[in-house]
Amino acid sequence: MAVESFAAWLETPQGRYALAWEQTKTDLLAADIFGFNAVQIGFPQIDFLRANRMPLRFTCCEEGPCTTRADPHHLPFATNSVDLVVLPHILEFDANPHQILREVDRVLVPEGSVLVIGFNPFSLWGLRRLFSGSRGEPPWQGRYLSVPRLRDWFALLGFETRGGAFGCYAPPLRQEKWLARWHCIEAAGDRWWPYLGAVYVLQAIKRQHGLRLVTPKWKDRMARAKALALLPQKPLTQKREEK
Template identity: 65%
Template sequence: MSIQGFEDWLKTPAGQYVLNWEQKQHDLLVADIFGFNAVQLSLPSHDFLRANRMPLRFRCDDGRYDGFSEVRSDLHYLPFAANSIDLVVMPHTLEFDANPHQVLREVERILVPEGHVIVTGFNPFSLWGAKRKLSRRQALPPWRGAYLSVPRLKDWFSLLGFEMQAGAFGCYAPAVTQEKWLRRFQFMDAAGDRWWPIAGAVYIVQAIKRQHGMRLITPTWSDRMARAKALVTVTQKVDQ
């Protein structure tokens, strides 16, 4: 499983179809999430945090492919302190990683209590998921990888103390490669939301890190700003 080549696929008509939907969904979700530090894991050429207003926003990847990134790091051992990040977005990060459980555990470690995580992925229970099963080209993107269903992801979240907060499915057209056919199947997007809402090719889910029985006392604004400045120094050292 590797995310290599996925950036190139996103430039194709089918990739643009998926990317445009996911970018709009991210813009809607991250706009109303507040804090000081936000991190995007993988796909650094695309800014899924652009609508967020936190003062410090980082794009982090492991260096396996070309793309703008402020931080290069092993995603299984992120260079951020525990309880230091308010928001983490993971565009297709888990399904293309050999050890997604460890990545998610790291995300839980670095998130503050009540911090948010947003995950996008391909839905195995969709027309695209069916094509992946039948395709002889599973070594090529976007079929390479382990598609995670939303119920399975919800179970993983629950084990780590996350609570699912919001989610959506999208891209109901078949997995065709030509733009003219994607346009012809556009009617399925409107119909899909109404008639088969869980069968979209891709999904986006938002979860919150809960710590039950713990009273959350947030630091003062000056304390959070000092911690945010320290975080900048740490990430700059890692990147050098």
């Protein structure tokens, strides 16, 4: 499975290099997003919600040590019940990323946020992927989504994209010592060619135009948050057997 092989790649020098930047930037964005319920979809072994201060934080995946076992195309959360969703590289390795985003739109509360972490196709790493083809080793077999494309998708769903950043300007070198030698290029990349970073974090906010958001009382909202009921659904194994 592509996601599993990608998780193994994160243990390599290349993976640690990209992951360090991703967690730093995600921490900065997630720390300023408030609410009651936060959900990370995919890669439960990496905590991208560690800097967020919401009282209830979940990890959702099909396999692995997550708090909620579910299909990301059919999230078991009530409509308008989640304040933050984090999608770390899950869209790049899924055959139907549009359905995942539709589910994110459904479960998010008005003015809720989604953070997307992905690889930039317009970078040296994106160029490396072109030479690898779809059968390359991780992470080169993923289908990289550009930030302009994601903005178009979010606009169709009624989201407004605002925060975000690009990073990791070193070439996709395999050895840690060579990656370290390119460390000086990070500051130059942020200043002179920020849109050519290998990875990005993009924030989008679910807007409800024409509606006035009425915030419930603290106690009522806390009660609803604690009752973030998982919608009744059959276990994944049973679904596969029925198919």
